[in-house]
Amino acid sequence: MxxxxxxxxxxxxxxxxxxxLKTRELASMLNLxxxxxxxxxxxxxxxxxxxxxxxxxxRDKVGKKLMVFCNIALKEHSRAMGDRFVEAVMxxxxxxxCFNISGDYDFLLKIVVNDMPEYQQFLMQKLGSLENIGxxxxxxxxxxxxxxxELSV
Numbered sequence: 001m002x003x004x005x006x007x008x009x010x011x012x013x014x015x016x017x018x019x020x021l022k023t024r025e026l027a028s029m030l031n032l033x034x035x036x037x038x039x040x041x042x043x044x045x046x047x048x049x050x051x052x053x054x055x056x057x058x059r060d061k062v063g064k065k066l067m068v069f070c071n072i073a074l075k076e077h078s079r080a081m082g083d084r085f086v087e088a089v090m091x092x093x094x095x096x097x098c099f100n101i102s103g104d105y106d107f108l109l110k111i112v113v114n115d116m117p118e119y120q121q122f123l124m125q126k127l128g129s130l131e132n133i134g135x136x137x138x139x140x141x142x143x144x145x146x147x148x149x150e151l152s153v
Contacts, residue, residue: 002049007032009153011040012049016150019053056149064112066119067141070127071105075134082106088130094122105137 027037044050089098097110113119
């Protein structure tokens with residue numbers, strides 16, 4: 001865990017709200033000069049606290065209207081089979097997130113596609129082609145109540 005002071009936390013809060021902020025804008029918001037803010041941001045990047053900068057896209061505006069959470073149970077739980085599953089899932093663009101979970105299932109996938117026919121095709125052709133899947137259980141999102149990328153720091 002990295003030790004963050006109040007200024008680091010303020011920088012992270014501002015950048016989580018708007019990653020396009022220029023260092024001068026950020027310095028002005030924090031009532032600091034350019035150089036210390038620049039150095040802090042670079043240190044946070046170098047230490048991996050800031051992993052990367054991204055553009056968040058409205059999925060409805062690009063036709064990705066169906067979000068599905070899919071539970072996966074593996075047939076075999078050897079390290080090699082698990083590693084192969086993870087490697088295969090990492091290469092599937094429709095899978096936005098993959099979590100290794102405990103309980104009745106081994107993995108939880110967050111999948112976004114255009115519609116139900118595309119999900120059916122995805123399930124049969126892409127997910128169904130992966131070895132070692134014992135069972136799947138799909139949960140279809142009817143509405144998003146809260147979606148955030150901001151961590152409380």
